[in-house]
Amino acid sequence: MTDIVFVYNDVTAHTRYTCGLGVASIASHLASHGLTSELVYYRRESDLPYALDRVRRADPCLVGFYSPSSGFPALQRLSMAIRRQAPGLFQACGGPHVTLRPESLFEAPSLDAVCIGYGERPLLELVQRLRAGRDLAGIEGFWVARRDGQIGAGATIERNPPSVTFGDADELLGFDHGLFLREFARFPDFSRERQRLEIIFARGCSYRCAFCSNVALRKVMGPHIPRPSVEASIRVVKESHAATGLTRVAFHDDNFTLDREWFRSFVARYADEVRVPFSCNLRADGFDAQDARLLAEAGAERIYVGVESGNAHIRNDVMRKGVSDEAIVRGFKLLENAGIPAVSQNIIGTPGETPAMFLDTVRLNARLATRGAIISVFYPYPGTELAEYCDAHGLLSRRLRGSRERNEDVLCTPQFPPARIGFYRRSFALLIRYERLHRAHPVLLPVPLTPRTAAPIARAMRLHRRTIGRLRAKRVQPTLATPSG
Numbered sequence: 001m002t003d004i005v006f007v008y009n010d011v012t013a014h015t016r017y018t019c020g021l022g023v024a025s026i027a028s029h030l031a032s033h034g035l036t037s038e039l040v041y042y043r044r045e046s047d048l049p050y051a052l053d054r055v056r057r058a059d060p061c062l063v064g065f066y067s068p069s070s071g072f073p074a075l076q077r078l079s080m081a082i083r084r085q086a087p088g089l090f091q092a093c094g095g096p097h098v099t100l101r102p103e104s105l106f107e108a109p110s111l112d113a114v115c116i117g118y119g120e121r122p123l124l125e126l127v128q129r130l131r132a133g134r135d136l137a138g139i140e141g142f143w144v145a146r147r148d149g150q151i152g153a154g155a156t157i158e159r160n161p162p163s164v165t166f167g168d169a170d171e172l173l174g175f176d177h178g179l180f181l182r183e184f185a186r187f188p189d190f191s192r193e194r195q196r197l198e199i200i201f202a203r204g205c206s207y208r209c210a211f212c213s214n215v216a217l218r219k220v221m222g223p224h225i226p227r228p229s230v231e232a233s234i235r236v237v238k239e240s241h242a243a244t245g246l247t248r249v250a251f252h253d254d255n256f257t258l259d260r261e262w263f264r265s266f267v268a269r270y271a272d273e274v275r276v277p278f279s280c281n282l283r284a285d286g287f288d289a290q291d292a293r294l295l296a297e298a299g300a301e302r303i304y305v306g307v308e309s310g311n312a313h314i315r316n317d318v319m320r321k322g323v324s325d326e327a328i329v330r331g332f333k334l335l336e337n338a339g340i341p342a343v344s345q346n347i348i349g350t351p352g353e354t355p356a357m358f359l360d361t362v363r364l365n366a367r368l369a370t371r372g373a374i375i376s377v378f379y380p381y382p383g384t385e386l387a388e389y390c391d392a393h394g395l396l397s398r399r400l401r402g403s404r405e406r407n408e409d410v411l412c413t414p415q416f417p418p419a420r421i422g423f424y425r426r427s428f429a430l431l432i433r434y435e436r437l438h439r440a441h442p443v444l445l446p447v448p449l450t451p452r453t454a455a456p457i458a459r460a461m462r463l464h465r466r467t468i469g470r471l472r473a474k475r476v477q478p479t480l481a482t483p484s485g
């Protein structure tokens with residue numbers, strides 16, 4: 001009999017198939033204590049009957065949800081359906097959303113508990129007590145609602161302190177990737193060849209960016225950022241690599257060079273002992289030429305760098321990123337010199353941003369040697385400084401929950417209307433391309449990018465791309481038609 005069915009909720013984020021590392025870490029910890037887990041990867045709401053069927057067949061003692069903030073309404077609907085199907089089944093939810101908003105327990109009248117903070121040890125304790133039929137009082141990390149299988153807001157809630165003491169970071173390091181890989185097999189478009197082995201070492205980030213949940217999480221969890229030793233980290237990469245057979249690795253740490261000493265020692269050993277191609281995240285001002293060289297030697301094949309905005313006021317005064325234009329340009333240059341493809345990560349629609357300011361993001365990206373530029377629409381995550389600002393200034397719209405987050409605008413921003421945000425998001429790559437051409441050939445392409453010229457320029461670039469595409473297709477066709485033998 002299965003002890004736990006985890007539900008990883010991806011209906012609003014819809015990233016490519018991804019291993020939820022919180023769930024994978026908890027499952028690995030539970031397995032080391034003899035408890036078994038199953039997983040439902042909740043990709044779209046039409047998966048509801050599938051999820052109910054999996055829960056019915058597994059007959060666990062607990063369903064454990066993970067969800068980003070935007071997906072919480074979908075989670076509530078599923079949780080409600082599970083309650084109707086199995087009234088006595090205990091339902092708990094964890095992750096950054098409920099850690100920052102434990103009051104979600106009142107909003108979801110079919111949830112029995114929410115986990116605030118690290119979940120490995122609290123969930124083990126909870127499941128052991130459920131299995132033994134013992135009382136659930138006083139489990140650190142959990143707010144528990146005594147609903148007795150009922151649906152309703154009237155339950156009394158026991159509020160225990162958050163789970164903030166992590167314990168031995170080496171001992172707790174481990175991920176049950178197999179849990180996710182087995183479940184991915186049900187999706188026809190899942191490709192094992194393209195799947196990366198996902199791993200995270202440091203739990204958090206010490207920077208104070210106003211758009212990121214890390215600052216809010218540190219307020220709950222305290223300033224200490226647990227990090228396993230280099231020895232344990234290398235061991236777990238080797239073991240996970242051998243267990244999954246995946247041929248590329250993604251290190252998900254918010255900032256891989258946050259602890260420089262750890263980083264240098266880790267990549268040196270990784271280069272010698274593992275050397276599987278990998279990707280990671282860096283701050284543009286967080287590394288030097290030697291670090292870039294070490295990354296290249298270790299097999300870095302893609303590095304994601306947060307640019308956020310090309311407008312220094314938006315980036316540093318509003319978003320509190322604290323990185324200059326020069327540092328960003330220098331960071332990308334170092335990666336280019338080391339031969340590592342770099343991808344910039346950008347945000348559009350930050351409170352206070354205007355179309356003219358957004359064009360600074362296009363211009364800055366055009367100066368960088370990028371292998372791609374990702375653009376996300378600003379989303380105010382609970383507990384962040386910018387979410388509080390949006391709330392205080394009446395900027396939050398009804399689209400906030402349940403939206404395809406980062407793809408749709410969710411704020412009321414008269415100075416940057418939703419249709420304009422949509423246009424710039426869709427045209428971002430084309431506008432960067434135009435700006436590069438304009439810089440290289442100012443005489444041939446003299447029109448500067450402004451909020452007035454952006455739309456006709458994007459139209460012309462689209463037309464140009466289509467024409468080139470057609471011409472290429474025509475040139476390629478005869479070759480394809482030539483009999484090969």
Ligand code: B12
Nearest residue numbers: 010013020021022064068069094095115118119212213252
């Ligand atoms: C790695 C990462 C990713 C990876 C992997 C995703 C994943 N879910 O693991 C990728 C790149 C795919 C990703 C995607 C997204 N991410 Co992300 N991601 C992170 C990052 C950097 C680290 C998360 C992590 O792995 N931590 C380590 C693991 C071991 O800890 P954990 O996940 O917190 O889980 C612990 C506890 O929360 C708890 N817990 C977790 N689940 C459960 C379940 C139960 C039942 C219990 C009891 C406890 C419990 O116990 C776990 C172990 O201690 C965080 C930032 C951060 N520093 O936290 C952002 C973060 C979690 N992501 C965020 C967001 C918004 C997203 C996306 C929505 C972005 C997008 N639109 O595409 C998607 C959402 C995907 C999804 N369906 O959840 C936000 C979430 C904010 C929020 N309030 O919702 C964060 C906080 C960053 C931010 N922007 O501020 N992300």
